[in-house]
Amino acid sequence: MVVFSELGAGQSNQVNMYYGDRWRLHRKMTHMGVGLQQVRNYRDFQNDESKVVALDLIHNPEEYVKHFERYATSVVSIIGFGRRVSSFMDPIITEVIAVMQRAAELNVPGKTFPMLMESFPFLANFPNWMAPWKHGLGQKGRGRPFFYALAEEAATSASSQQCYAKKIFDEAPKHKLSKMEISSLSGNLFGAGSDTSSSTLVTFVLACCAFPETMMKAWGELDRVVGPHRSPTFQDEPDLPYVKAFVKEVFRWRSVAIIGGQPHAPIKDDRYKGWFIPRNTWVQGNVWAIHHHEREFPEPDRFNPDRYTKGSAESRPFPGEKGYMTFGWGRRVCSGQGLAEQGTFITIARLLWGFKIEKAVDERGKEVGVDIFDFTNGLNMRPNPFKCRITPRNLEIRATIEREGQQALQDLSQYDGETKYRMSTYYATEKL
Template sequence: MSVLSLRDILFVCICTLIHYTYRHRRRPILPYPPGLPRWPIVGNAFSFPLTYMHVFFKKLGDRLGTKIVYMEALGRQFIVLNDVRMAKDLLEKRSELYSSRPAFPMLLEVCVGFPHLVKSLFGTMPYGDEWRSHRRIFQQYFSPKNHYRVEERAMEFVRKGLLPSLFKTPQDVHGHVRSCMGGFSTSLTYGLPIHCHGDPLVLFAEDVFTKLALAGAPGKYLVNLIPQLKHIPDWMPGTDFKRAAHEAHDQAARLLEEPFQEMQNKMDEGTLSDCFVLESLDRNQSRPDFELQTQHIKQTAMQIYGVLAAASETTVAATMTFILAMLICPDVQRRAQQELDSVVGTDRLPDFSDKPNLPYLSAIIKEVLRWNPATPMGVPHLTTDEDVYEGYYIPKGCIIFANSYAMLHDETIFPSPTEFKPERFIKNGIISDDVPDPESVATFGFGRRVCPGSDVALSLIYITAASILAAFDILPALDEKGDPIKVVPEFISASLISEPLPFKCKFTPRQGKDVEGLLKEYLNFVVI
């Protein structure tokens, strides 16, 4: 049989399966929410954007005059919520129906072995007892009473790692930010010493979690919208996504084992810092099933690492957005520095005790999260039963997107939403309650699936922003003629995380401050 006829048979089988599913699906009495006209069988499969999905659905909702949009793709049903009230009504008030996660075909089905590994990332788990158990483990270690150690470790990495790196080699801003945030996650989880520049484990973990984030992004791989594509044989054209899945699987398997093994080696050497794994091993040392518990701790460490890595990715995106905003809004930067100098002075670096006295800096951070939401489409939810909302039918098994970009760029709530204006959060010199707070609304999700690492991310964002502004001026880079290079904000288009595209800028120690003196005790660290 020829290759051509094999392809023909495969195509006919897939079309027959889709047609059967489409014809025998239950027809609702009530209408679906508004959406684009749908073609038979394929629905809106050819209308789904693979880039800037959050922008597409905001504009589509505006054009249709609705905050809730319905789409289909080859029998798979999607609803996009562009409104905070609707998201709270469904994802919080009816959370028992809306707290599960859809299966990401690229992440869970394309590559053999992925389900076992991704199971460690409880952010992707279906809602249920196993998810509750894993989340409880995270919350026990990172409870409010223990948040002090997060703040201490965050300040340590910013002062020993990020600031000295920016002082010595300011041209590699993005690399320094990623190294700091990734090292912070690795240290909290495994307690391993981290090289200030280019730590191999940090770079490897960053690459793995970036690939996993892309595999779970709604627009990066078409198979996440059309699951039937997973059945295409590997030898057919257009199956690069399968090779990417195999590579990501192999790397994730290494990440499960290698940091834990290195941590055990450091324990024997006595060079391990306090961390989740060390505390867990000590707590279970006397149990008769210690070997079994060790395996569970290793798996749980991957869960913790995954959550912290997600928080770090969010923090990297927010930090680079902050730097971009300070670059293009020099007046905002100067006002924030004046506030910092009035509170902190010039003879020390800011710490967490200063935060209540820095309302304008707080407003800047809120505006950073609003202006470019780190996860603009959120992590999708899944309905576990059918529902009715405002006269619309919502089917069981429907994928729900909370479009945080649309919510935080709603012109009726945030006038001139594309402009960076921290003042929108200030009233009479303090943070206003009149405007929704991006730190608690939309940025980190809704309901029972709100990001458990949000407090970690917010602490790291604050101390990073405060420390950078206290020590450096963020200025335009110069071209060959010595003229400032104008930067136009642009953001990554096809990832779960929205981060600014690479841009040029210049970090210089602030005039009138002895920045070298402030950093003197940190400049010679090689390992944190």
């Protein structure tokens, strides 16, 4: 990919890397941060951050998108840098998410002008001063990339918090990791993990507004298993089959990486079902089409968790135990899947338990419809902004959310901290 990869971090970033030893090393390093074994250790603060989301929704429900972005960014920031993100005005969110959304836009070949370089790669060879179409992309030779500086700051801080940045710096000499590689490894937590996770939660809200009957079923289960005096925990998961099915259906109904994320390419000529696929052909898994196939998912645009409840008339055997392919396939499958799945489960379970999520009403009290097809148009997608009403289900639940939220803030205070870096000003001061 010329624009996203060659003019960006290129072969220094796992996401772009060709298959080989260096990619295997990066994959292993990423697993040290967010591998399946690791992410179980993050459950406590992930759970606490999701309690804070519930608290925020009580006080400021209109800003639900920003609460989700803060939550997702804070979780990866604690993992990466040992520091939480307490406000949605923190520049790490406002600036970094904007950059990541722009990157996801750039990732769609042919969509906007810079992508002409994808079709005519020679256009990328012009020096930046005479190539306005490069939009400043591809400047080489910067001192320290932004995420390298953040990681270095965390790794050398006096704080006793263990974090992924420290592990990366411990391993760096052994593997001769370059500054760009260190930057990519730590930055990928944000790049791959914050917009994707928060977009999934926005999709969840849209589904609740458009298909209110599914919420009612979830309430029945949650009231029976959990009750109003505490919110759901990870231990409740086996007893919440409908909520689990709800989460699966969110992943399927509108998968954030609509065409399976980054493109793949065969490393040698291949034949598949009579098709000849030459080496290096761009191959994209059409997740949207797979998840909307009438055979496996009748009425595919209907949000219907019962597709995933065992024994229900609507359930279908779908390839794979999980029942969805939202995180890709094979050896390039998403490195953060475990983290994303457990975080999405606990947050959706808590929000279903705690809130009525309904369509907004106009001045005359009439419900304003939502459009289940109105999504952004990038490599990752999320619903375009829409208004809704998010209110606690009853006073007892509200009191529980307040109590648990305050306790969570106290428990999370060990991760309070500031960074001295701002992305918007960083490169102006950093020596080129």
